[in-house]
Amino acid sequence: MSGHSTFQPQNGIVKWMERRLPIIGLAHSSFVAYPVPKNLNYWWTFGGILAFCLMAQIITGIVLVMHYAPNTAIAFASVEHIMRDVNWGWMLRYLHANGASMFFIAVYIHIMRGLYYGSYKEPREVVWILGVVIFLLMMATGFMGYVLPWGQMSFWGATVITNLFSAFPIVGDPIVELLWGGFAVDNPTLNRFFSLHYLLPFMLAAIVGLHIWAFHEAGNNNPTGVEPKDAQDTVAFTPYYTIKDLYAIVLFMIFFVWMAFMVPNFLGHPDNYIPADPLVTPAHIVPEWYFLPFYAILRAVPDKLGGVLLMFGAIAVLFVLPWLDTSKVRSNTYRPLGKQFFWIFVFVCIALGYLGAKPAEGGYVIASRIATVWYFAHFLVILPVLGLIEKPKPLPNSISEAVLAKKGGSAAAAE
Amino acid sequence: MATSEKAEPTRRDFLYIATGAFGAVGAAALAWPFIDQMNPDASALALASIEVDLSSLEEGQSMTAKWRGKPIFIRYRTAKEIEEAKAVDVASLIDPQSDEERTKPGKEHFLVQIGICTHLGCVPLGEAGEYDGWFCPCHGSHYDTAGRIRKGPAPLNLELPPYDFISDTVIKIG
């Protein structure tokens, strides 16, 4: 890892260990001495918050598995058993179910942070790509988790999402049967989803490790987008950012716990408290809120394959974003046009989320189409063109200069 | 070492490549059971066929049977519905199929189909939609009185299960 590894063990046991497995030194240089730009704002705390979310999901998940049964005959009843009989079961389940939502709130903010400050640009392309992989794995995990309680939304969500693959010519139907292990979503499907729902979070943890490794190699981006020039521009991760991250995590926990205890079903759907029935589809099926923007894109297209391709394309385009944005300036703070288009993009994403929850008819469909076109245009037209025509504001010479100009006013900066 | 000419492939190169290729084939062969185990198993394939007695159905009534985990829509169509289905210009359809192709000769009043929307698999509602047939509320697909897709994102007509009349009023599906 880059930076000044100042680790000089004094303790005999630590010295003995360092000679054999330098794991304490690695932790020290990664999370203690690791130099971080001194001007990170609170949007940067969402990385730590995400790490907390992943741990919370793994811990609550492992204890839920001690009581849950992945069999269509008893899955629904076993979740009710968790809710009613198991000691603290209601709390563990509500923490896990709402924890998934918290995880997605945090990841969406984290992604938007990256978009605003240009954190995907050279030399952080691999950091960004690993982030998109994490996002994909999270979606797969969240989707399969939602199937486990085997309610109506579980069943029909699973049916609709797995059927997406049937849109592909020739290979489509065999893939869907491979996913189902039968001719409809049924017990084999529930079993394998359970197995994968248990596995994927650990794969996530591994990719998170690579993600951290990658940005420790490139160094953190910061609100100015200007790379640190000397030791004046950075501070050590511990104590400065350990404490800042922890403070943000505590605030986040307050919100999380409020959701889980006060409005635990607000983000859920009442139909999922009806046991799955393969013969009756609920009148209005919607996926979990965090899939809604993509669902809106799917439904905006009147063609089955086209809708599926655009929906996957909406994520695929994120992978190539580092090569689409032509601007040399990272941070939108210094991009007068980039900033405005960023906020329009945020609005479009929220609008897609709203439209995804509405029935696919009339004005909603038209609005979805406009928003879908804008979503893709943002990446494929606006960002490439903007970098060529926009005149950015002058960049500060260094992080320190930017900080002084902001904090001390002109007097300090003038010198 | 001034020679820059390409070295002739040696016996050792050949052995490396042959070993590698052998290993790759072996790995692929080993991977297959791990993938194929996910496909429908023997119990799912045991093509359970079912017999359904239609004698209780009156004109204008429908029933739903369950076959291979899927709903089977059976409808005793009214004369008006049959007429509507036949009146359509087949060539103008999204998935062109005549009404005769979707029923059994002499039993045209019975329509037997798999009750799964060909879009993304929801179960459509009967006697609904703009074409008096079926309407899928999930993303708004309209099917006509012969179960043919007329409007919406679904690409195909409702699928027909393999079935035969084994007597005047009993069908065997599967």
Ligand code: HEM
């Ligand atoms: C990335 C991390 C994870 C996410 C996003 C996630 C998401 C979800 C979601 C959305 C549900 C449905 C909750 C409901 O509506 O009832 C669920 C259920 C479940 N999850 Fe997870 N999960 C994660 C990790 C884990 C892990 C690591 C395990 C086990 C080791 C696990 C075990 C379970 C079990 C047993 C259920 C069924 C009980 C229930 O419905 O509450 N999860 N998960």
Ligand code: FES
């Ligand atoms: S599943 Fe029927 S319209 Fe989409």
